Amino acid sequence: MTPFTYVEPGSVDEALAAFGEGTRWIAGGTNLIDLMKENVERPRRLVDLNRLALDRIEPSRDGGLMLGALARNAATAYDATVRRRYPLLSAALLAGASPQIRNMATNGGNLLQRTRCVYFYDTAAPCNKREPGAGCSATGGLTRQHAILGASEACIATHPSDMCVALAALEAVVHVQSHTGARAILFADFHRLPGEHPEQDNTLAPEELITHIELPPAAQYEVHSAYLKVRDRASYAFALVSVAAALDLDTQGRIRSARVALGGVAHKPWRVPEAEALLAGKAASAENFAEAAEVLLQGARSQGDNAFKLIMARRAIVRALETAAAGTAAHAEDPNDSPGRPDLKEHP
Ligand SMILES: Cc1cc2nc3c(=O)[nH]c(=O)nc-3n(C[C@H](O)[C@H](O)[C@H](O)COP(=O)(O)OP(=O)(O)OC[C@H]3O[C@@H](n4cnc5c(N)ncnc54)[C@H](O)[C@@H]3O)c2cc1C
Ligand code: SF4
Incomplete structure (x- = not known):
C-alpha cells in the first residue's frame, strides 16, 4: 500500500x-x-x-424518504419505514454481501463501488478502466461475470451493486455537494455506460460528495415488488443476473404501471422504458412478462463464457415479475443475519 x-x-x-x-x-x-x-x-x-452527520433516514418534503449517504446498508435494509414502504430496496440490500459487510458499507459507498472484473483488480493485466488506453484483458478472457448489454470495445465490465438495481427501479435521486454548490442527479443519469471512457463509472466529479439518496413516493409499488438475484452461491456472491421488479396492479389484477431494472448484465443498472410501457394496461401474465423481457434484452450479446446469461436473464425477468404480481416477496431476510434487530426505527 x-x-x-x-x-x-x-x-x-x-x-x-x-x-x-x-x-x-x-x-x-x-x-x-x-x-x-x-x-x-x-x-x-x-x-x-x-463523523459527518449524514447517517439519518428521514421523510422528505414530498412524502418520500431521504437516505443519508453515511447510513449503513444494514441500517437502511432494516429501517422499519424502508421495509414497509420500499420493500424492494430492503430486499436488494439484504441480497448483497454479508451481514458483517452490510454493517460497515454505506449507502454512498455502495453507489460508487467499483466493478468486480478480475482483471481490474490484477495490476499485471491490461485494463482500460484502471489505465485508460492499456487494453481490455477480459475481451477474449474470462467473461462469466461480464456484460451482455451496453458494453463497448474498451470495456465489458458490469456494475456489481444490488442496491443500485432497486434504486434504478425506484427512480431515486442522488444529492451531491461540492465547493461550488449542490446538485441533484437522476439515478438514470448517475452511472455511465463504458463507451470510450470506462475509467469513468459515473457522472460524479471527484470532488463531489454524495450527501443523500432520495426515494420518491412509491406507494403504488409497496405490495407488488420483488428482487431476484441469481448467483453462484446462495450468499456472499455477486449477481450473475438480478432483477428489481415492481408492479402497480388495479383491482382486476391488470397492470397500471411497471418498473423493471436489471443488474449483473451491464456497466450500469439496465432499464428500458419501452419494456415497462408495453406492460401498462395488460394482464399480469407470463406471456406479457416474456414480451417485456424480449424488449429489455434487445441487443443483448454474449461475450463467450457468459452466453448463459442471455437465457438466464429472460427467465429471471419473467420470474421476478410473476413474484411481484403475486405480492408474496415483501420482507426479505438474509438467513445469515441475526433476526429481531433491536434498532428498528419507525418514521412517521
Ligand atoms: C466480500 C465482499 C462481497 C460483497 N458482495 C456484494 C454483493 O453481493 N452485492 C453488493 O451490492 N455489494 C457487495 N459488496 C460491495 C459492498 O456493498 C461495497 O463494498 C460497499 O457498499 C461500499 O461501501 P463503503 O461505504 O464501504 O465504501 P468505501 O469502500 O468507503 O468507498 C467506496 C467508494 O465510494 C466513495 N465514497 C464513499 N462514500 C462517498 C460519498 N458519500 N460521496 C462520494 N464518494 C463516496 C469512495 O471514495 C470510494 O471510491 C461486497 C463487498 C465485499 C468486500
Ligand atoms: S472489462 Fe473493463 S474492467 Fe475488465 S479488463 Fe476490460 S476494461 Fe478492465
Whole structure:
C-alpha cells in the first residue's frame, strides 16, 4: 500500500475544504481499502466521512424518504419505514454481501463501488478502466461475470451493486455537494455506460460528495415488488443476473404501471422504458412478462463464457415479475443475519 495522509473532518464544509489533488473520500472502506491493498487505488490523502452527520433516514418534503449517504446498508435494509414502504430496496440490500459487510458499507459507498472484473483488480493485466488506453484483458478472457448489454470495445465490465438495481427501479435521486454548490442527479443519469471512457463509472466529479439518496413516493409499488438475484452461491456472491421488479396492479389484477431494472448484465443498472410501457394496461401474465423481457434484452450479446446469461436473464425477468404480481416477496431476510434487530426505527 502506498503511504497516504488521513483526515477526519467533522462537517461537510470541513470535508469539502480538505479535498485536494489525489484525495479519496472513505466511508465504510469495504471496497476502497481492498483496492488500496491491491494497488489499484493509490490515494495520497484519505478524507474519512464517518463523523459527518449524514447517517439519518428521514421523510422528505414530498412524502418520500431521504437516505443519508453515511447510513449503513444494514441500517437502511432494516429501517422499519424502508421495509414497509420500499420493500424492494430492503430486499436488494439484504441480497448483497454479508451481514458483517452490510454493517460497515454505506449507502454512498455502495453507489460508487467499483466493478468486480478480475482483471481490474490484477495490476499485471491490461485494463482500460484502471489505465485508460492499456487494453481490455477480459475481451477474449474470462467473461462469466461480464456484460451482455451496453458494453463497448474498451470495456465489458458490469456494475456489481444490488442496491443500485432497486434504486434504478425506484427512480431515486442522488444529492451531491461540492465547493461550488449542490446538485441533484437522476439515478438514470448517475452511472455511465463504458463507451470510450470506462475509467469513468459515473457522472460524479471527484470532488463531489454524495450527501443523500432520495426515494420518491412509491406507494403504488409497496405490495407488488420483488428482487431476484441469481448467483453462484446462495450468499456472499455477486449477481450473475438480478432483477428489481415492481408492479402497480388495479383491482382486476391488470397492470397500471411497471418498473423493471436489471443488474449483473451491464456497466450500469439496465432499464428500458419501452419494456415497462408495453406492460401498462395488460394482464399480469407470463406471456406479457416474456414480451417485456424480449424488449429489455434487445441487443443483448454474449461475450463467450457468459452466453448463459442471455437465457438466464429472460427467465429471471419473467420470474421476478410473476413474484411481484403475486405480492408474496415483501420482507426479505438474509438467513445469515441475526433476526429481531433491536434498532428498528419507525418514521412517521
Ligand atoms: C466480500 C465482499 C462481497 C460483497 N458482495 C456484494 C454483493 O453481493 N452485492 C453488493 O451490492 N455489494 C457487495 N459488496 C460491495 C459492498 O456493498 C461495497 O463494498 C460497499 O457498499 C461500499 O461501501 P463503503 O461505504 O464501504 O465504501 P468505501 O469502500 O468507503 O468507498 C467506496 C467508494 O465510494 C466513495 N465514497 C464513499 N462514500 C462517498 C460519498 N458519500 N460521496 C462520494 N464518494 C463516496 C469512495 O471514495 C470510494 O471510491 C461486497 C463487498 C465485499 C468486500
Ligand atoms: S472489462 Fe473493463 S474492467 Fe475488465 S479488463 Fe476490460 S476494461 Fe478492465
